[in-house]
Each structure stands twice: as structure tokens, then as C-alpha cells.
Amino acid sequence: MPVKQQIGIVISNKMQKTIVVKVENRYSHPIYSKTVVKTTKYLAHDELETCNIGDQVLVEECRPLSKKKRWKLIQVLSKSSLLS
Template sequence: MNKIFSGTVVSKKDLKTVKVELISHKSHPKYKKVIKKEKRLQVHNENFALKVGDKVIIKSSRLYSKNKAFLVIKKEEAKKRLLNQEE
């Protein structure tokens, strides 16, 4: 069963590999403080032109190397704001 996540590209130094940071928020059961957990994964990137800071959707797949077991599905589109400019 494939797991699907969304994250942000933080590094693009390798040829077909990008590092994606996943951020999850979890509430502590006793103290109710929200804890932020960050995880960085190496993800296989075949055909997408990605830049640092892009939002991507990834899924688990077969092993591409020792540390790479995820694949970029698509690049999320940036949400454009419609600004009403009054002149």
C-alpha cells in the first residue's frame, strides 16, 4: 500500500534526487503542547523541474538506492491570491 505525503523541497544538489522536508504537528497527550516534528527524505525526481521551496506530493515506492524509497508524483500549484486593487 502506497503512502502519500506532501512536503517542501529543501535541496536539489543531486541529478535525479531532491530532499523533501515533511512537517507534522502532534499534540502531547498529557500537556497538550503542540510539537512540531520535521523529517527530511531523499526522493527520486525523474522529469520534474523543481526548485528549492516548491511544494510537492510524494509517494512511497520501490527502493531506488540505499536511502531513496519515495517518488515525486506531482508539483503542487502555488495558490494565487486575487488582490482587488483600487486605484
């Protein structure tokens, strides 16, 4: 079974070794044909604490690490231009 991966934006890094990643899912509404954007937030494990707010990251599903944390950071795709 393939491992799920998502690309998202870091919206919080205030916890130790944990980041919050916002993933947008765009799809066409079946009746109205309007593009709908659904946003999901995932808690992901960031072992080295390398991420800052606004970074685009690749996260991968893994075993449960805590009550809500089931994703881990794989790669930082692009760094944010914001200074934190």
C-alpha cells in the same frame, strides 16, 4: 494495501534526479497538550528534474531506488516564488 503519500517542501535539489523533501508532522503532546512539530526529511526521485527549492510537492512511497531513496515525486503542487 494503500500507498503512502506525503506533502512536503523541497529543501535541496543539488543531486542528479534526486530532491530532499521536508515533511512536517504536527500533533498534540499527550500530557502537556502543546502542539509539537516533528520534521522528517525524505530523499525522493525526480526523473525530469523539475523541482526547485521551496516548491510544495506530493511524494509517494515506492520500491528502494538506492540506499536512502524510497520515495518518488508524483506532482508539484505549487511553485516557489524564490528564483533559483
